[in-house]
Amino acid sequence: MRIVADADILSVEQSFAALGELVLLPGREITSKELRNADVLLVRSITPVNQQLLEGTAVRLVGTATSGTDHVDESFLQSRGIHFCAAGGSNAEAVVDYCFAGLSEVAKQRQVNLFDKKFALIGAGHVGRRFATRLALLGIRCLIHDPLLSFDECRAFERAGAMMVDLNTALAADVISLHVPLTRSGDYPTFHLLGKSRIGKLKSGCILLNTSRGAVVDNEQLKEALCRRQDLTVILDVWEEEPGLDPALLQEVALGTPHIAGYSREAKLKATTWLCRQVADFLGHAKQNSSLQSVQELSPIKLAPIEVETPDQADCFCAEVLARAFSIRKLDRQLRAECSAGVVPSAATFDRLRRQLTERREFSAWQVVDSGFTPLQRKFLHTMGFAFIPH
Numbered sequence: 001m002r003i004v005a006d007a008d009i010l011s012v013e014q015s016f017a018a019l020g021e022l023v024l025l026p027g028r029e030i031t032s033k034e035l036r037n038a039d040v041l042l043v044r045s046i047t048p049v050n051q052q053l054l055e056g057t058a059v060r061l062v063g064t065a066t067s068g069t070d071h072v073d074e075s076f077l078q079s080r081g082i083h084f085c086a087a088g089g090s091n092a093e094a095v096v097d098y099c100f101a102g103l104s105e106v107a108k109q110r111q112v113n114l115f116d117k118k119f120a121l122i123g124a125g126h127v128g129r130r131f132a133t134r135l136a137l138l139g140i141r142c143l144i145h146d147p148l149l150s151f152d153e154c155r156a157f158e159r160a161g162a163m164m165v166d167l168n169t170a171l172a173a174d175v176i177s178l179h180v181p182l183t184r185s186g187d188y189p190t191f192h193l194l195g196k197s198r199i200g201k202l203k204s205g206c207i208l209l210n211t212s213r214g215a216v217v218d219n220e221q222l223k224e225a226l227c228r229r230q231d232l233t234v235i236l237d238v239w240e241e242e243p244g245l246d247p248a249l250l251q252e253v254a255l256g257t258p259h260i261a262g263y264s265r266e267a268k269l270k271a272t273t274w275l276c277r278q279v280a281d282f283l284g285h286a287k288q289n290s291s292l293q294s295v296q297e298l299s300p301i302k303l304a305p306i307e308v309e310t311p312d313q314a315d316c317f318c319a320e321v322l323a324r325a326f327s328i329r330k331l332d333r334q335l336r337a338e339c340s341a342g343v344v345p346s347a348a349t350f351d352r353l354r355r356q357l358t359e360r361r362e363f364s365a366w367q368v369v370d371s372g373f374t375p376l377q378r379k380f381l382h383t384m385g386f387a388f389i390p391h
Contacts (some may be wrong), residue, residue, distance in 0.1 A: 020083030
C-alpha cells in the first residue's frame with residue numbers, strides 16, 4: 001500500500017510507516033502526479049481535495065487530520081466511492097483554550113469583567129459544546145444558536161443552563177464566538193453569515209471571536225465597520241483569503257493569529273491516533289498496536305509550573321497565567337511584523353508561523369503555583385483545566 005501524507009501531520013512517520021510505503025510531502029505541494037499510484041491520502045486543512053487533485057489516481061481513502069472539512073469535496077469522493085474520514089473534535093479543547101486566552105487578554109487590556117457579560121455561541125458542535133460546558137461551570141450566561149441541533153440536544157443544553165435563541169438574539173450578546181463549518185448551500189449556509197447588515201447591528205462594546213472559517217464573516221465589511229467604530233473588539237484566527245490576509249484588517253482587530261486556535265500537541269496527537277486507526281481498519285490490518293502506541297507514548301516536553309508572585313485580584317480571567325501557558329499576544333505581534341508596511345504574508349510565512357505551535361500544550365497539561373489567588377480565580381483556573389500545587 002502506498003500512503004501519501006502531509007509531512008506536518010504530527011508523528012506521521014512513526015504512526016503510518018508500518019502500514020505501507022509512506023511518502024511525505026509539504027501539504028501545499030501534494031499534486032495528482034504524486035497520487036497517481038497512491039492508495040491513501042492524508043492531509044491537513046491546506047490541501048484542497050477535489051476532482052482536480054484525485055482524477056486519474058488510485059486513491060481509495062482520504063483522511064484529514066482536522067475537524068473542518070470545507071477543503072474536501074465530499075460529494076466528489078462519494079461519487080467515486082472514495083472513503084473519507086475526518087478527525088472531528090480532536091482540536092476542540094485547544095480551540096476553547098484559545099478563546100479564553102484571547103478573551104482574558106482583551107479583558108485585561110480593556111478592564112472588562114467578563115463574568116458580568118452575556119455570551120453567545122453560534123454553532124454548538126464539538127467546540128461549541130465544550131465552550132458552553134466551561135461557561136456553565138463558571139456561572140456565565142450563555143446563549144446558543146444552532147438550527148441544526150436536534151430537540152434532545154437543545155433540551156440538554158437548556159438543562160445545563162444555556163438558552164437556545166435565534167440568530168438575531170445571539171448577535172445582540174456582549175461576547176459572540178463563531179463555531180460553524182463553512183457552507184455555501186443548504187437551509188443554513190454560513191458563507192458571510194455575518195455580512196454588512198449583521199455586523200452593523202453588533203452592540204456597542206461587543207467582543208467578536210472567529211475561530212471557525214474566515215469567510216463566515218465578510219472580511220471587507222468587517223474592516224469597514226472597525227474603521228468607523230472604536231467600540232467593537234474583534235479577535236480573528238481565520239481569514240477570508242488564507243493563507244493570505246488583509247493587512248489593513250489585521251491593523252483594526254484587537255488580536256490576529258494565523259489559524260492556530262486548534263493547534264496543540266494534544267489535539268494533533270488525538271488526530272493522528274484516530275487517523276491511524278481508521279487507515280489500519282480500512283486496509284484490513286488487525287490492531288496496529290505498535291503504531292498506535294508509538295503515537296500515544298511520545299514523551300512530551302516537561303512543563304515548569306506557572307508561578308505568579310502577586311496575582312492581580314481584579315483580573316478574574318487570570319490573563320497572566322493564561323499568557324504564560326499560551327501567549328496569543330506574542331503570535332499577534334509576529335503576524336503584524338510579517339504584515340508591516342502592508343505586505344501580505346506568503347503561504348510559506350503563514351505556514352512557518354503556524355509550525356512553531358507544534359509543541360503548544362493545552363491548559364490541562366499545566367500546573368499553577370497557588371500563590372494568593374482569589375476563590376473566583378481558582379474556580380476559573382480549575383475550570384480551564386489547570387492543576388494547583390502548593391506555594
